Amino acid sequence: MTTDAYIAGLPKVELHLHIEGSFEPALMFDIAKRNGIALPYDSVEALQAAYNFQDLQSFLDLYYQGMNVLQTEQDYFDLTWAYLTKMAAENVQHVEIFWDPQGHTDRGVAFEVPLHGIKAALKKAEAELGISHQLIMSFLRHLSEEQGFATLEQALPHRDAFIGVGLDSSEVGNPPEKFERLFDRCRAEGFKLMAHAGEEGPPAYVRGAIDTLKVDRIDHGNHCLDDPELARRVADLGLCLTVCPQSNMRLKNCLDIRQHPIRAMLDLGIAACVNSDDPAYFGGYMNQNYQLIQDGLGLSRAEIGTLARNGITGSFASPARKAELMANLEAYEAEAPKA
Ligand code: ADE
Numbered sequence: 001m002t003t004d005a006y007i008a009g010l011p012k013v014e015l016h017l018h019i020e021g022s023f024e025p026a027l028m029f030d031i032a033k034r035n036g037i038a039l040p041y042d043s044v045e046a047l048q049a050a051y052n053f054q055d056l057q058s059f060l061d062l063y064y065q066g067m068n069v070l071q072t073e074q075d076y077f078d079l080t081w082a083y084l085t086k087m088a089a090e091n092v093q094h095v096e097i098f099w100d101p102q103g104h105t106d107r108g109v110a111f112e113v114p115l116h117g118i119k120a121a122l123k124k125a126e127a128e129l130g131i132s133h134q135l136i137m138s139f140l141r142h143l144s145e146e147q148g149f150a151t152l153e154q155a156l157p158h159r160d161a162f163i164g165v166g167l168d169s170s171e172v173g174n175p176p177e178k179f180e181r182l183f184d185r186c187r188a189e190g191f192k193l194m195a196h197a198g199e200e201g202p203p204a205y206v207r208g209a210i211d212t213l214k215v216d217r218i219d220h221g222n223h224c225l226d227d228p229e230l231a232r233r234v235a236d237l238g239l240c241l242t243v244c245p246q247s248n249m250r251l252k253n254c255l256d257i258r259q260h261p262i263r264a265m266l267d268l269g270i271a272a273c274v275n276s277d278d279p280a281y282f283g284g285y286m287n288q289n290y291q292l293i294q295d296g297l298g299l300s301r302a303e304i305g306t307l308a309r310n311g312i313t314g315s316f317a318s319p320a321r322k323a324e325l326m327a328n329l330e331a332y333e334a335e336a337p338k339a
């Protein structure tokens with residue numbers, strides 16, 4: 001069995017996926033057309049050619065532009081269903097996905113529209129594809145804490161629809177401390193907490209996410225490795241890092257896959273897992289992300305298994321579902337041909 005085939009068949013979970021980042025150019029053109037919106041590109045190919053990013057911000061500019069065409073519940077349903085059917089084909093059995101409500105409400109789309117469309121697709125996937133899920137509401141960190149509080153107020157009537165909150169968008173210059181009061185409130189409301197930290201930002205931002213925001217999970221976390229004491233602490237805490245290899249390459253946060261930080265994380269015993277972040281923009285869903293680090297770092301099957309286990313353990317699935325996911329993984333490992 002080739003490693004490609006082994007990874008393709010491996011039961012996987014994804015914990016770091018921005019649903020707006022799964023918006024494939026062809027679907028974007030279809031939805032733009034039905035909503036009577038003109039995209040500033042002549043063709044799918046011209047749009048794809050623009051996906052040549054220098055850093056996080058150059059990506060975010062196109063990411064926000066892309067989501068502008070989403071307007072109706074059906075649009076959000078179609079977006080989410082397209083992602084989930086791909087994940088079923090890759091044997092992804094559990095997903096935890098972010099949405100950025102402020103990216104929609106700020107241009108006049110009611111808070112409920114994306115929420116209902118996304119949730120309907122997630123429920124259909126649970127029933128028809130056997131993919132379990134959690135939904136996470138992410139605050140945009142380039143906006144103010146006050147705007148975050150206003151979004152939280154809109155969200156609270158729907159609190160049962162999502163398990164927790166995240167923090168994303170432009171990292172450098174928007175440290176975790178900017179959102180301390182908002183996260184205190186979210187914790188008091190009983191939400192799980194996570195934050196993007198150490199994607200482009202320094203180790204101090206990872207420390208801020210842990211000590212000030214008191215997160216349950218860190219998205220990316222790569223730069224914790226720049227501070228050995230912090231890296232040791234992340235390992236000792238068993239804090240899950242949702243690492244996104246293809247994203248790191250495409251945003252030039254890693255220049256050589258042979259030097260990708262997930263190798264050092266594994267060696268330090270950090271609970272890292274593999275995710276796709278914004279696959280339509282970065283050119284790779286779950287299988288390709290595993291494949292990329294496998295090719296670059298020559299992972300053993302035991303290491304691939306550790307990454308897959310870290311995803312299950314770090315998830316917010318129920319204990320019963322976690323046990324089921326773990327049993328599926330163990331059965332696969334026991335049965336897959338050795339080479
Ligand atoms: N929003 C969508 N993708 C993101 C990323 N990789 N970092 C920060 N914010 C994001």
Ligand code: ZN
Nearest residue numbers: 018168219277
């Ligand atoms: Zn992300």
